[in-house]
Amino acid sequence: MMVTGKKHEAAAAPSGAKLDLSHVSKVFRGGQGVHDISLSLEPEMIHGLIGANGSGKSTLLSLIAGQRFADSGLITYGGDHVNEHAAALSQICLVKTYERSWENYSLKEIFKFASIFYPHWDEQLASELMDKFQLKGSKNYQQLSRGGQSMTGIIKGLASRAPLTLLDEPVIGLDASMREIFYRTLLEDYSNNPRTFVVTTHLIEEAENLFERMVYIKRGRVAFQGPVEDFAANAVYASGPATVLEKLLGDVRVLHSERLGGKLLLALEDLSGPAERRMLQDQGVELSPVPLQKLFVYLTLRDAENSQGGGNR
Numbered sequence: 151m152m153v154t155g156k157k158h159e160a161a162a163a164p165s166g167a168k169l170d171l172s173h174v175s176k177v178f179r180g181g182q183g184v185h186d187i188s189l190s191l192e193p194e195m196i197h198g199l200i201g202a203n204g205s206g207k208s209t210l211l212s213l214i215a216g217q218r219f220a221d222s223g224l225i226t227y228g229g230d231h232v233n234e235h236a237a238a239l240s241q242i243c244l245v246k247t248y249e250r251s252w253e254n255y256s257l258k259e260i261f262k263f264a265s266i267f268y269p270h271w272d273e274q275l276a277s278e279l280m281d282k283f284q285l286k287g288s289k290n291y292q293q294l295s296r297g298g299q300s301m302t303g304i305i306k307g308l309a310s311r312a313p314l315t316l317l318d319e320p321v322i323g324l325d326a327s328m329r330e331i332f333y334r335t336l337l338e339d340y341s342n343n344p345r346t347f348v349v350t351t352h353l354i355e356e357a358e359n360l361f362e363r364m365v366y367i368k369r370g371r372v373a374f375q376g377p378v379e380d381f382a383a384n385a386v387y388a389s390g391p392a393t394v395l396e397k398l399l400g401d402v403r404v405l406h407s408e409r410l411g412g413k414l415l416l417a418l419e420d421l422s423g424p425a426e427r428r429m430l431q432d433q434g435v436e437l438s439p440v441p442l443q444k445l446f447v448y449l450t451l452r453d454a455e456n457s458q459g460g461g462n463r
């Protein structure tokens with residue numbers, strides 16, 4: 151995706167602070183929530199936060215933004231405890247999927263409040279985005295479509311220029327062209343004003359090019375954190391003669407299987423190394439990468455099937 155555009159003239163946001171979570175837990179009645187999460191998010195990167203429905207993404211974001219208190223553990227931003235330092239909070243902008251506190255307010259009022267709260271607010275960017283999304287300042291948040299409500303959140307998130315911006319499912323309800331506007335604007339603004347983003351989404355295929363780092367949450371625990379490439383590196387599609395690949399069916403490493411005539415397609419995790427890859431290729435099996443979205447779907451389905459047990463990821 152091309153990233154071009156002019157620089158906006160808002161006050162430069164201090165960037166580069168690190169977010170650290172140490173043994174953070176928040177457990178709701180029923181046992182769900184987040185459990186013993188330790189994470190360090192490198193500054194000035196776009197981090198993807200992915201996980202199945204109910205895995206704890208929104209809970210984690212609200213803890214980071216200081217909007218919930220953890221039962222245990224410590225969250226610091228630039229060394230300051232997020233629940234105790236108002237200064238740290240004005241540097242962190244959380245955009246929720248739906249903002250109850252915005253009900254009864256017009257967009258003009260919402261952005262006015264935001265401009266007071268966020269010291270690096272960029273009015274010019276906010277008004278450009280309102281034009282791009284064809285939003286009127288006089289409209290009430292509640293009167294907007296689901297997509298319009300997401301656009302309002304996106305404008306708050308981007309125009310806040312907060313050094314740490316947390317976007318919880320920002321593209322819900324947006325059609326394909328509006329999602330494209332969002333992805334392009336995010337990249338453009340990030341490149342002109344580097345800062346840290348954490349973005350959750352279920353549309354991984356679309357967003358994967360945005361992400362430099364990824365955190366994968368499984369049932370409230372961090373199952374993976376690191377570069378996106380590393381997440382997918384150990385999985386491979388193997389497509390070839392059923393007679394060869396059938397021997398692997400039943401192997402715990404098989405994430406997915408599909409028959410196509412006399413051929414079998416397997417998604418395999420953790421092939422033991424180049425020797426095993428060569429051995430399969432010598433028998434007419436083609437190996438290719440598993441797209442991130444597919445891998446996520448296979449892992450999530452396996453997780454749901456084995457919810458009593460536990461895999462590595």
Ligand SMILES: Nc1ncnc2c1ncn2[C@@H]1O[C@H](COP(=O)(O)OP(=O)(O)OP(=O)(O)O)[C@@H](O)[C@H]1O
Pocket residue numbers: 178179182183201202203204205206207208209210
């Ligand atoms: N206030 C609450 N009281 C009780 N349980 C809660 C509360 N908030 C969240 N939970 C539970 O905690 C778990 C994690 O919820 P959370 O909203 O963080 O998941 P999520 O990964 O954001 O899900 P989704 O992708 O569906 O938005 C879920 O099982 C949810 O039902």
